[in-house]
Amino acid sequence: MLKKVIFITLLIIVIFTLAACNTGKGEMNSAGTASGFRDSTKLSVKGVKNVDVLNSHGSIEGLERMKIFYDNMQNAVPSDLRIVHYTIEGDPIVTDLTYNGESLDVKYDSTRDAFGSGEITTNRCGNIVEEVNPTNTSYIAVDCTNGPNGMDEILQINYNMSQQDLFEFELKYGTNNENEINTKTNTVTKESNSNKLVLPASIKQEVYKRLVYANYLAEKDLETTCKSNESINYFLKVFINGGERELSWTACDQSPDGEKFTKIADYIIEQSEKKHSENPQITVLGYVLQVKDDTLLIGEDLNMLDYEWLKDEINQIDLDAYIFDFTILEGVNTVDFQTGDKIQATIEGSKPGRAKVKDIKKLDFSTNSN
Known part of the structure; x- marks a missing residue:
């Protein structure tokens, strides 16, 4: 790429x-x-x-x-x-x-x-x-x-995780925070047993997105005590670039912020319990900027306005000078596509500057991709 x-x-x-x-x-x-x-x-x-x-x-x-x-x-x-x-x-x-x-x-x-x-x-x-x-x-x-x-x-x-120099998190939960999910050490600990944690980049990206939507960097007034001794407690530490953000709360916290962070914690726990492939499929989503031979030049994660700004300049610009990512997709039946189409493609292997397409489809510009 x-x-x-x-x-x-x-x-x-x-x-x-x-x-x-x-x-x-x-x-x-x-x-x-x-x-x-x-x-x-x-x-x-x-x-x-x-x-x-x-x-x-x-x-x-x-x-x-x-x-x-x-x-x-x-x-x-x-x-x-x-x-x-x-x-x-x-x-x-x-x-x-x-x-x-x-x-x-x-x-x-x-x-x-x-x-x-x-x-x-x-x-x-x-x-x-x-x-x-x-x-x-x-x-x-x-x-x-x-x-x-x-x-x-x-x-x-x-909420582009890749624009951060570092994004990792540590989640502790339980009546005494006895369980831990840690992406820095790639370990998950439950009932005193530690195992390897495999979380694909797409899952970490989704966690980052949810944290951004919860405005996790702002000051939060979260409940840390509960009447019930059996309540689940949470402790979340986020490592972002050179800083850290710590949040503590209990499942009893029914405030909007409390509910948001409990949902984030539950999502992390759910994903930690799933069996993820260590080499998941790679997808590319974006607008077609060029159609040439059997290839498509894709501007990844552009919005409608980004596309309009780039479409007329694409032949004269240095792609490396932009904040956007660009990928050339090979092996495409280009008769089915034109500039301005928004597409989602599954590609073979990793994602260098050029990638061979396994599957590709057009999207409506407002399609929700998670």
Whole structure:
């Protein structure tokens, strides 16, 4: 695979610094019934009221609200949503989404950004697409009056494990945390018996995705005690790049965060008990950028906008200079494919710059791939 040589790493120190500022109770949404948040509180952002989703350099709080807003739009339910993106300097840029049951207004307010244009602009769009890839999920407004090809990216959630220098985890669980699953040592210990742990990269990628969706780097107020002495306790240590994140909670914790992390722990336990192949099938998912002879050039995990930006430049660019991954698939009946198709392919062996295809199919651009 033609790997990227330049990539944007997670700003761990920045995220930890800002995390404490990104949580807390704010004001109730006056349009809460339309958004589906009757009893929920808003996120706290200095100088901005009624914040539903907060993006602090990739650490995102309130993703469930983005999902609810998207679902409401697909069911023609009038809704509104406020998203705040922090700039590198820590200034909030506000995106207000207003859906009236027929069309979507996307209003951008950069008046609080000391280094921005200081403008308020509105883009009218027809719908929102949720495009899910193995390493990212994008919410993109389509059929818009402005933007490339009538598209406007609202929010992107990145959870590409391979962009991290290190990602491992240690999970202890039980009434006394007597069981352990450890990807650093590749061991699983249950009832004092230790065995080799085999977790494919795809499973670790899914764990990383779930942790990102749970905003695991932010401060969490988790319950560590329970009335029942038989309750299962959990301890999760995440090793990310040069840092560590520790979380402790009990199965009795019925808070949203408690339930999220219990589900993550249960998924890890479930996968540790399965028999995984040490050489699992490798899949490639992405957009076709070139069709040539019996080969396809694939831009992996691109979204609709990424494809539009790359398609006209692909013959002039240095692929290694991009943050995206590219793979040339060989042995394809190219009559069945054209540029712009989104495909999923199973390939033989590992994934170098070129790979022979075992099986390939077209996907709808919004197909959920897990």
